[in-house]
Amino acid sequence: MDKFYRIEQFVTRLLEVIVTFFFFIILSITITLVVMRYGFNSAIIGGNEAINYLFIYTTALGVAVSIGKVEHIRISFFIDKLKQKHRRYINILNYTLIAFINAVMIHYSLPWIKSAGYFESPVLRIPNWTVQISVPIGCSLVILYCVNHIILEGLKGKPPESQR
Numbered sequence: 001m002d003k004f005y006r007i008e009q010f011v012t013r014l015l016e017v018i019v020t021f022f023f024f025i026i027l028s029i030t031i032t033l034v035v036m037r038y039g040f041n042s043a044i045i046g047g048n049e050a051i052n053y054l055f056i057y058t059t060a061l062g063v064a065v066s067i068g069k070v071e072h073i074r075i076s077f078f079i080d081k082l083k084q085k086h087r088r089y090i091n092i093l094n095y096t097l098i099a100f101i102n103a104v105m106i107h108y109s110l111p112w113i114k115s116a117g118y119f120e121s122p123v124l125r126i127p128n129w130t131v132q133i134s135v136p137i138g139c140s141l142v143i144l145y146c147v148n149h150i151i152l153e154g155l156k157g158k159p160p161e162s163q164r
Helices: 002-040 047-068 084-116 134-156
Strands: none
Touching (some): 002 134
């Protein structure tokens, strides 16, 4: 079971590095656009569009990281008052529902990508599927985290790292 913890920690760190890198690029492009606009009365073509696309990816990957680190939005007042055994069952149900919702999102996003993904973005001229694919990628990562947490809670009886 410690193998599951180590794999999850590695994937989480990798995703955090990717998200941090994307945020750094967003910050760099934003500063450059402001300097270009107000300092030189010019702009970078496609800069705003690139920022939007990078932000979409950081959101999709960031959601997965938040599930992995057990930092997702939840109200745990009543759950914290339960005994450890009952808390485990509630957590397993919670992860099952989160995984189900993300599976539904994947199910509905694939036809959407198939129907509209071949259009090109207005400025950068890249196919929309390159941005739209962030939805199934993020949802798939969330499902993997949920399955891992269900295994850790159900079989081992240990909550994920951030809940200990």
